[in-house]
Amino acid sequence: MAAPQLNSLLLSSTDPQRLRQWYVAALQPDENADVENYGVLRFGSVYLMIDTRTDISDKSPEPGRIILNFDVDDARAVVERMNSLGVTWLAELDDRDGSLFATAIDPDGNYVQLIQISEAHRNAMGG
Incomplete structure (x- = not known):
């Protein structure tokens, strides 16, 4: 049986x-895809569905519980675009031995992490 x-x-x-x-x-x-009705967004092979619920608050009470990680090709360009939107940063862009990381806070208080893994780190991870 497949996983x-x-x-x-x-x-x-x-x-x-x-x-x-x-x-x-x-x-x-x-x-x-169909943002007006269902709000389905595709990032690579993962779909992000954004919908309403009545049993939640306006802001995430524990935003570190789940962090949405986005693998990006050019973290500096994404950070610049997000800065133009007035994004609040939990963690500014950080160069960690050639790999870049930054964590933004979306309008609901969720943490959104940008990750640009260097070629050397990607090779060390086996791919």
Whole structure:
């Protein structure tokens, strides 16, 4: 039997349209499928569904519990785009021996980490 595949995440919000618009502007997904009705965004092979719920607060009470990690080709360019949107940073862009990391806070208070792994680190990880 094949292992289950994780191919999507549901990100709940009290204002899903605002949150979807932020993710589209900040991270420019591969596909913006039916944003008006379902808010499905595709980042690589993972779909991010943003929808409303009535059992949550406006801001995430424990934003470090789940961190959305985005592998990017040019972290500096993504940070610059996000800065133009007025993003708040939990952790500014940091060069860790050639790999770049930064953690932003989305409008609902969730942590969004940008990761640009150097070729040397990627090779050391086996791929």
